[in-house]
Amino acid sequence: METMQAETSDFYYVAYLRLLGFNIDSARKAGNRLIFVLSKSFTKAELQKFEFESVSQISTNFYTRKCKVEPLSYRDTLKGLKNYIYDGDGHKILQGCEDGQ
Numbered sequence: 001m002e003t004m005q006a007e008t009s010d011f012y013y014v015a016y017l018r019l020l021g022f023n024i025d026s027a028r029k030a031g032n033r034l035i036f037v038l039s040k041s042f043t044k045a046e047l048q049k050f051e052f053e054s055v056s057q058i059s060t061n062f063y064t065r066k067c068k069v070e071p072l073s074y075r076d077t078l079k080g081l082k083n084y085i086y087d088g089d090g091h092k093i094l095q096g097c098e099d100g101q
Contacts, residue, residue, distance in 0.1 A: 003041045006055045009033040015077045016062050019069055020052075024084065034085065 005025075006017055014024070014036045022038040029035075042050060052058045061067045 001041050001043060002047050003039050004055050004058075005037065005039040006058070007035060007037050009035050011081065012078075013059070013062055014038065015074060015081050016067060016069065017058070018077045018081065019073060020058065027085075 004022075006022065008014060008017075009030065017038050017040075018024070020040070022040040025037045025039050027034045027036050052061070
């Protein structure tokens with residue numbers, strides 16, 4: 001099994017990674033931001049079929065506006081991510097931010 005891992009505080013990039021099948025492994029606070037750690041595991045056959053060779057290539061594709069996503073799927077992923085942050089596991093982390101911890 002091969003694993004790609006990414007770490008970012010960019011909400012929209014996290015949503016894009018989620019669309020590509022990455023899972024949120026953890027989130028932690030850093031000042032007033034959440035840092036997400038995501039990963040995706042592949043078999044060798046799956047990795048050969050995946051369109052990207054590295055997380056760096058995914059990032060470049062995203063930040064140079066070359067990625068293509070289905071708009072409604074991206075919207076739904078953003079909604080799910082907001083739910084994670086404010087009502088799910090991320091909420092526990094945010095409570096620490098509000099309490100000044």
